[in-house]
Amino acid sequence: MNRFDYIRPGSVAEAVAAASEPGAAYLAGGTNLLDLMKIGVAAPDKVIDITRLPGLDRIDWLEDASVRIGAMVRNAELARNTAFSAAFPAISEALLSGASPQLRNAATVGGNLMQETRCAYFQDPLSRCNRRAPGSGCDALEGHNRSHAVLGWTPSCIATHPSDFCVPLAALGAIVEIEGPDGSREIDLAALHELPGSESAGGIALKHGEMITALRLPAEATSFAGHSRYLKLRERTSFAFALVSAAAMLSMEQGTITEARIALGAVAARPWHATDAETFLKGKKAEAEVFAEAAGIALKEASPSGDNAFKITLATRVLTRALTLAAKGTPDRVPALPASVFMSSEGATANA
Amino acid sequence: MTLSISLSVNGESLNVPLEDTRTTLLDLLREHIGLTGTKKGCDRGQCGACTVLLDGKRINACLTLAASVDGTDVTTIEGLAQGDTLHPVQAAFIEHDGFQCGYCTTGQIMSAVGLLSEGDAGADPERIREGMSGNICRCAAYPGITAAVLDAERRQSESEGTSV
The missing domain is CATH 1.10.150.120 ([2Fe-2S]-binding domain)
Structure with missing residues (x-):
């Protein structure tokens, strides 16, 4: 790890001023940044610790019934917040399916949005990677790429966004509040993670010195609470990143879908909001064939970026199952194994 | 950059000079304070050997900068037993x-x-x-x-x- 200065500012304005200097980086929970510093992928000269900035650790319900989550709220705290979990059960399930309890106690809402891809070539400073070193090439294209993107990729970058939390957020139209050297602004979560282009590798759409201060969920996002699930297929049942995941949220009247919110995880460089599938489901009966067709629509643009054509079939099946589970209704409590495909009936054990 | 941090470890208030900002809470406990009960396994947050309680919550000490725990309350394995009575x-x-x-x-x-x-x-x-x-x-x-x-x-x- 390189040497760096440690700075703990007292206000957002001080933080932005310090972080706007060249070579500075924000530090929140540290679960991603410190790891990247240890493996030589990140090497900031100045580390700006924003975890104690006043007012960023609150969950506020606003007058218009939307909710504002401060960027420094910890993942575990948000998942366990009773009012939040009741309104957004799929978000709680997604949070609890990510990382480990120790990491969830440290990791923050803002940091989760800012986390880097887990592509092995991004994480290896000796490999070519357009995202880490623009213009250097991409060793994933001819490398171990079975977990890489099947949507929205270009030969510039085939990495995926690893977050679970961001998947239901993208489906529900979350808004990101930002402070920076040029003042405040807000953007849709969908615009935060840029897809790769013909030349660019994509990445986080923040300017140097900008920081996320909060996340907002619109009031209408609470109308899916009765039929919300997050389902995550991974190569071990716990403490693993998704191979593919799906957030499925429905609003239903007498077996007919009135509105749907759908997103896929670990299939692209951003959480993949499947708007065509949502439109298709509106007004349809909640039944197996309809869900399979919707999942097919969500994946219709998909193509393998390497040794990963199987992910397209897996994602189709995981989304079909997530929609089926959502239609059955949100469980009273987040299952013992959150988001696990082994927990589709309550009381079943994965260890029998 | 040299810092000085104050923290409570297993109920004891400590002032520790920190010559290297790269020091993690794990290294602070083991190398500076001499509490070697907290173990270094992967040093990357993947194994849990370094788990301690920070203000009552379990975290990975290897992914926590020592500088950032200034003013906190840390409990390690050495702080669990009451005399000869095990937790x-x-x-x-x-x-x-x-x-x-x-x-x-x-x-x-x-x-x-x-x-x-x-x-x-x-x-x-x-x-x-x-x-x-x-x-x-x-x-x-x-x-x-x-x-x-x-x-x-x-x-x-x-x-x-x-x-x-």
Whole structure:
């Protein structure tokens, strides 16, 4: 790890001023940044610790019934917040399916949005990677790429966004509040993670010195609470990143879908909001064939970026199952194994 | 850059000069304060051997900068027993043979203490296994670990007069 200065500012304005200097980086929970510093992928000269900035650790319900989550709220705290979990059960399930309890106690809402891809070539400073070193090439294209993107990729970058939390957020139209050297602004979560282009590798759409201060969920996002699930297929049942995941949220009247919110995880460089599938489901009966067709629509643009054509079939099946589970209704409590495909009936054990 | 930090470790107030900002909480405990019960395994947040309680919550000490714990309250494995009386989780690990080589054990015990105070798992073995998934045991003593945490949970519930 390189040497760096440690700075703990007292206000957002001080933080932005310090972080706007060249070579500075924000530090929140540290679960991603410190790891990247240890493996030589990140090497900031100045580390700006924003975890104690006043007012960023609150969950506020606003007058218009939307909710504002401060960027420094910890993942575990948000998942366990009773009012939040009741309104957004799929978000709680997604949070609890990510990382480990120790990491969830440290990791923050803002940091989760800012986390880097887990592509092995991004994480290896000796490999070519357009995202880490623009213009250097991409060793994933001819490398171990079975977990890489099947949507929205270009030969510039085939990495995926690893977050679970961001998947239901993208489906529900979350808004990101930002402070920076040029003042405040807000953007849709969908615009935060840029897809790769013909030349660019994509990445986080923040300017140097900008920081996320909060996340907002619109009031209408609470109308899916009765039929919300997050389902995550991974190569071990716990403490693993998704191979593919799906957030499925429905609003239903007498077996007919009135509105749907759908997103896929670990299939692209951003959480993949499947708007065509949502439109298709509106007004349809909640039944197996309809869900399979919707999942097919969500994946219709998909193509393998390497040794990963199987992910397209897996994602189709995981989304079909997530929609089926959502239609059955949100469980009273987040299952013992959150988001696990082994927990589709309550009381079943994965260890029998 | 030299800093000085103040923190409480196992109830004792300490002032520690910090010559290198790269120092993690794990290295601070082991190399500066001399508490070697907290173990370094992967040093990347993947194994859980370095688990401690920071202001009562379990975290990975290897992914926490020492500079950032200024003013906090840290509990390590050395702070659990009251004199010669073991903490109920420590006693349960011995009774249920919740280890083999012992390297991960201090992290397992600190994680279990954190899990029980979170109160989410109750007496459900599946929730306990999931709640302990941040701690890897290379000897695979998992059945004993789960039995120990279940037993500690039962004793804690009984002593609090509640049943989950």
